[in-house]
Amino acid sequence: MTIEFESPKPIVQTQFVLKTVAEEMMRSKSRYFDEHEHEIPWDYIEFMHTAMKSMGVGSLAPKEKSNGGNGGEPKEKRPPIAYQSLAAQIEMLSWGDVGFYLITPGGGLGAAAVQAAGTSEQKAKFLARFTEDKPTFAAMCMTEAGAGSDTSAIRARAVLDEKTNEWVINGEKIFVTAGDKAFTEYEKFGGGFIVVWASIDPSAGRAGMRAFVVESGTKGVTVSKLEHKLGIRASDTATISLVDARVPYDHILGSPTVEKTTTGFKGAMATFDATRPLVAASGLGVARAALEFLKEKLDENGVEIRYGLPRQKLSNIEREFIDMEIMLKSAWLMVIKAVWMADNKKPNALESSMSKVRAGDVGTKITQKAVEILGPLGYSREFLLEKWFRDAKITDIYEGTGQINRLVVARQILGYSGSELR
Amino acid sequence: MYSFEPSEEQQMLVDAVGKYAINDLRPAAHEAEESREFPRKLVSKGWELGLLQASTPEAYGGFGERSAVTCALAVEEMAFGDLAGALAVMTPSLFATPILLTGSEEQKQEYLPRVIEGDWAPYTAALIEYRFDFDPNALKTTAKASAGDYILDGEKAFVPFAKDAEAMIVYADLDGITQGFIVPKNSAGLTISNERENLMGLNALPMYRVKLDTVKVPASNRLGGASGHNFELVLASMRIASASAAVGVAKASFEYAKNYAKEREAFGVKIAQKQAIAFMLAEMATEIEAMRLLTWEAAWKLDNQKDDAATEAYLAFTGAADMAMMVTDRGVQILGGHGYIREHPVELFMRNGRGFAMLVGLAIV
Numbered sequence: 168m169t170i171e172f173e174s175p176k177p178i179v180q181t182q183f184v185l186k187t188v189a190e191e192m193m194r195s196k197s198r199y200f201d202e203h204e205h206e207i208p209w210d211y212i213e214f215m216h217t218a219m220k221s222m223g224v225g226s227l228a229p230k231e232k233s234n235g236g237n238g239g240e241p242k243e244k245r246p247p248i249a250y251q252s253l254a255a256q257i258e259m260l261s262w263g264d265v266g267f268y269l270i271t272p273g274g275g276l277g278a279a280a281v282q283a284a285g286t287s288e289q290k291a292k293f294l295a296r297f298t299e300d301k302p303t304f305a306a307m308c309m310t311e312a313g314a315g316s317d318t319s320a321i322r323a324r325a326v327l328d329e330k331t332n333e334w335v336i337n338g339e340k341i342f343v344t345a346g347d348k349a350f351t352e353y354e355k356f357g358g359g360f361i362v363v364w365a366s367i368d369p370s371a372g373r374a375g376m377r378a379f380v381v382e383s384g385t386k387g388v389t390v391s392k393l394e395h396k397l398g399i400r401a402s403d404t405a406t407i408s409l410v411d412a413r414v415p416y417d418h419i420l421g422s423p424t425v426e427k428t429t430t431g432f433k434g435a436m437a438t439f440d441a442t443r444p445l446v447a448a449s450g451l452g453v454a455r456a457a458l459e460f461l462k463e464k465l466d467e468n469g470v471e472i473r474y475g476l477p478r479q480k481l482s483n484i485e486r487e488f489i490d491m492e493i494m495l496k497s498a499w500l501m502v503i504k505a506v507w508m509a510d511n512k513k514p515n516a517l518e519s520s521m522s523k524v525r526a527g528d529v530g531t532k533i534t535q536k537a538v539e540i541l542g543p544l545g546y547s548r549e550f551l552l553e554k555w556f557r558d559a560k561i562t563d564i565y566e567g568t569g570q571i572n573r574l575v576v577a578r579q580i581l582g583y584s585g586s587e588l589r
Numbered sequence: 590m591y592s593f594e595p596s597e598e599q600q601m602l603v604d605a606v607g608k609y610a611i612n613d614l615r616p617a618a619h620e621a622e623e624s625r626e627f628p629r630k631l632v633s634k635g636w637e638l639g640l641l642q643a644s645t646p647e648a649y650g651g652f653g654e655r656s657a658v659t660c661a662l663a664v665e666e667m668a669f670g671d672l673a674g675a676l677a678v679m680t681p682s683l684f685a686t687p688i689l690l691t692g693s694e695e696q697k698q699e700y701l702p703r704v705i706e707g708d709w710a711p712y713t714a715a716l717i718e719y720r721f722d723f724d725p726n727a728l729k730t731t732a733k734a735s736a737g738d739y740i741l742d743g744e745k746a747f748v749p750f751a752k753d754a755e756a757m758i759v760y761a762d763l764d765g766i767t768q769g770f771i772v773p774k775n776s777a778g779l780t781i782s783n784e785r786e787n788l789m790g791l792n793a794l795p796m797y798r799v800k801l802d803t804v805k806v807p808a809s810n811r812l813g814g815a816s817g818h819n820f821e822l823v824l825a826s827m828r829i830a831s832a833s834a835a836v837g838v839a840k841a842s843f844e845y846a847k848n849y850a851k852e853r854e855a856f857g858v859k860i861a862q863k864q865a866i867a868f869m870l871a872e873m874a875t876e877i878e879a880m881r882l883l884t885w886e887a888a889w890k891l892d893n894q895k896d897d898a899a900t901e902a903y904l905a906f907t908g909a910a911d912m913a914m915m916v917t918d919r920g921v922q923i924l925g926g927h928g929y930i931r932e933h934p935v936e937l938f939m940r941n942g943r944g945f946a947m948l949v950g951l952a953i954v
Contacts (some may be wrong), residue, residue: 168594170658172889175590246590271883474900478907479722493908496901497879500886504593521875570868577867580874581851588862 172500178255186254188218189263194551197264200401201554205393207348208267208401209355216272216302249471250441250506252395258499261452265558266401268449270304270345272356273297277305277349280362280378284420293380303357306349308340308407309364316571319373323365323409327423333413334379336365339406341390344565346405347390350383354516358383361407367427378420387412398557419494442564443519444505447526450562454526454533458491459546461537464544488537494529501525513568517579520572527563527572534559599659602615605638606663615841615934618671621793622937625785627677629709631719635667635678636709641685655689657826657888660954661833665881668837672941673793675834676951680749681829684712684758686953687769687823693814700756714758714769715745715799716827716950725760725767725824725949730801732761732770732811739763739770739811741778741804747788749951751781751797758812759801760950767820769812778804790940794951823953825891825899828906830952832884835913835945836877841915842920842938843873847925849933859878865922873916880909888954910945917942 192211200208260268274281274297281293296303314320323338340346340363349359352357354554361381368375381388392406418422453455463470465484472488501522534556538545545552563569578588613631621627640663645651667675685704688696704712718729722924730743741761751757758769772779782798812818847870850861859865887905890898920935921928928935 169592169596170594170599170885170889171590171592172886173590173893225633246592248590251591475726475903477724480724489904489907490911493883493904493911496886496904497883497908500882501875501879503591506884507591507593518878521878524871524875525879573868573871574864576871576875577864580847580870581861581867583862583867588864588867 174255174446175251178252181252182255182259185263186258188215189259193260193263193267196267197551197554198548199399200264200266200267201398204395205403208270211267212270212302213274213355219273220298231247232551247510250444250509251503254502254506255447257445258448258452258455258502260499261449262456263452265453265561266399268452269399269402270348272302272304274305275345275349276307276326276442277360277362277380280307280420281305283441284378289380289420293360296359299357301355301357304345304349304359306343306346306359306361306405308343308346308361310342311339312341316568318364318376321364321366321376323363324369324417325365325367325377325379327367327416328413331413332416334416334419336363336379336381336409336412336414338363338365339408340364341392341406342394342565343405343407344402346407347393347403349489350381350388350405350407351390352384361495362420363407367419367423371425375425377423379414380418380420381409381412381414385412385414397560398554399561405556416514423529439567440514440516440519441509443523443572444502444509444515446562446566447498447502447505447522450530450559451495451502453555453559453562454498454530457534457552457559458488458495458539460550460552460555461488461540463492464541484540487540491536498522498525498529517576520567520575520579523567524569524572524576527569530559530562551556590849593885596880599662601658602638602640602643603662603666606640606666607669609635609638609856610667610675611677614667614670614674614816616935618674618793618937619931621671621673622734622790623792623931625792625795627674627793631674632677635674636681638668638678639677642705645685645689645701645705649689649697650705651701651793652736655686656666657829657891657954658885661829663751663836664830664833664954665840665884668834669841671793672834672838673791674911675837675881676791677795678709679830679952681709681712683714683749683951684756686826687714687758687812687818688771690822690826691769691813691818691820693809693812695809695814700771701747703755708808710755711750711753712756713748713750713754714760714950715748715751716760717745717747717948719744719746719798723947725827726820728760728762730759730761732763732768734763734808735805737807737808738805741770741772741801741806745799745800745801747948747951748781748799749794749796751799752795754781757799759799759804761801763811763817766817767824768817769820769823770806771810771812772801772804772806776801776804776806790937790944791948792869821899822891824949825887825902827949827953828873828884828902829888829891829948830954831945832880832887832902832905832909833954834944834952835909836884838938838941838945839873839877839880839909839913839916842935843870843877845933845935845938846870846873846920846923846928849927860923869919873919876912876916880912882906906949907946913937913942913945 325334325336363379366375387410390405391408394404505515505518505522538556642651643653644655660896667760732739759772780800848880853860887901917939922937
């Protein structure tokens with residue numbers, strides 16, 4: 168082992184390709200889909216599906232035995248970089264447009280949940296679809312009107328109908344990213360699924376919480392609303408209602424029996440250890456877009472950043488810019504460390520939440536400051552910067568708000584349980 | 590590839606330095622600061638850890654290759670114990686490392702074995718100047734070429750152990766760029782102040798003003814020889830050392846405040862169980878880790894001669910200085926009134942934390 172900061176070659180190559188995608192397929196359409204919320208960018212989705220298929224990847228979720236990154240020949244003894252590669256891809260796609268990135272076909276968080284908690288039969292059954300002919304989506308349904316970060320307050324119920332051996336699910340889920348594309352049956356899309364969190368034993372609290380794979384088009388399930396949002400408007404955010412929705416017995420992820428411990432729930436929450444740095448990576452992609460745009464405008468206007476000067480000699484713009492660069496670079500390293508740990512099977516709950524805390528802060532601050540420094544140009548819709556400012560804010564909210572992640576970090580560093588530090 | 594795990598060798602060094610920092614430096618820190626004196630025995634003990642020796646090739650009396658990453662790890666660990674003590678132990682590096690990095694072959698052969706092979710001895714360097722807008726790349730101290738010699742004029746400040754120094758590197762402006770010159774003790778025109786510097790912190794580290802009044806040094810004493818040296822590389826190494834030390838001091842404050850918060854009770858619970866305190870700690874830990882990684886990356890870039898290594902070192906230095914201020918301030922805040930009392934070390938950490946933004950040149954990796 169050693170300390171090294173060389174970006175692996177396959178990652179650099181993928182980034183190079185995705186940069187072109189970001190510029191050609193995303194940036195050029197960003198404004199249109201920001202102003203036409205709920206329209207679907209078919210071109211982008213089909214392009215990405217074809218491209219990913221040709222690269223041999225069906226989804227952005229890392230493959231189990233991935234070795235050497237996407238597109239690379241698996242070679243022995245190569246250090247695993249699947250999560251690192253994924254983080255780099257997500258960063259670059261989000262640099263293009265984070266709303267588009269969120270509707271990149273593939274499994275998204277839904278597949279990640281199956282990947283993390285499913286049996287090998289379940290993985291084979293649910294994940295194969297992403298490499299088939301049509302672009303296909305999956306989504307994660309966790310949040311409810313009365314349960315955001317406090318997932319123990321989830322009210323959705325799943326009851327086993329012993330006669331038919333089916334789970335009967337009731338409840339309403341909100342804020343489901345790509346929920347419409349995953350559940351509604353579109354002709355151009357393959358049949359996707361949603362992963363619904365519900366309790367199989369409300370008296371057991373968190374220990375009773377399970378995730379269920381619900382196939383698109385399942386009876387009793389409806390997409391009842393599409394949200395109108397501050398940003399990431401190319402991405403649909405759905406409300407999904409489940410009324411006596413029936414799913415087969417083996418669609419439950421994890422054990423169907425409830426022990427009086429929360430290990431089952433903790434296992435499920437481990438999904439977030441894997442996905443938080445990826446969400447952080449996405450936020451940092453937007454931040455980098457904003458910072459690069461700011462630099463471009465400063466260059467155009469003859470404003471130089473004089474690196475190397477002591478603070479006292481820097482102009483205000485220089486100080487701000489340098490601070491932004493420090494924030495961005497260090498936040499990115501935290502993401503890389505967290506995913507490097509995931510790749511190397513090291514427990515990364517702390518690093519993963521830290522990276523998310525930092526990326527939430529950094530993405531928000533950098534985009535806010537960039538708009539401020541560019542004044543009227545920053546506020547104008549002539550440029551995408553104002554949109555990135557709106558887009559970046561979501562990083563500090565979804566996949567655990569900055570506050571919840573601070574709580575996770577605090578419990579980790581203090582060695583406190585959830586009851587010791589509420 | 591990316592990797593964030595120190596090598597076995599690095600880990601052994603870190604562990605050894607960590608032991609010294611905890612068992613020797615930390616217990617001595619308070620008394621040293623108050624009495625303005627670090628026990629020489631402890632300094633020698635730190636010297637025997639062999640940081641500089643391990644960075645110097647055998648040909649010059651050492652037993653290894655210099656790695657900025659390894660040094661960064663060691664500096665963080667040592668500064669975690671006590672900053673003034675750490676700087677005292679590493680003062681000879683201020684003289685030796687720039688020679689090792691950018692000196693001519695003759696300079697390496699002449700000076701490195703002297704510094705390396707014996708016990709700790711006061712070799713030092715003079716970079717800082719006493720001005721509000723002190724800038725290592727725009728020094729007021731000047732060097733002028735004159736008939737095969739250089740004439741140095743100006744005044745330097747905060748020069749560690751200048752009083753007894755066997756020799757020092759003096760940095761001066763030569764035709765618009767900063768260059769280092771080796772100045773032996775008792776050079777004509779070289780005056781060391783009798784009074785020590787009186788600063789907000791670092792009082793255990795004896796520092797002096799140094800006046801240069803037409804000090805003549807032979808051209809061969811210019812670092813790198815006749816064609817001079819790459820000061821950017823020296824400055825980058827100084828900045829990485831400073832950033833690493835900032836991370837170490839911040840970590841010291843964070844750990845102390847964290848442990849205090851887990852003991853101290855208010856309203857029937859430990860104060861660490863209050864989100865107001867817990868969130869402060871979470872943010873401190875996050876900031877420390879962020880700047881540690883940025884510093885490591887800068888050090889790695891320096892070791893691997895990446896084009897942007899100097900810029901990255903500057904960013905790490907700037908960011909770590911801000912971080913150290915933020916974290917050490919919170920360390921005091923978490924202890925409340927007790928934090929303001931000198932019995933607890935957090936106020937010293939805070940005074941030390943403030944210095945990083947302006948004190949480049951007191952350490953080098």
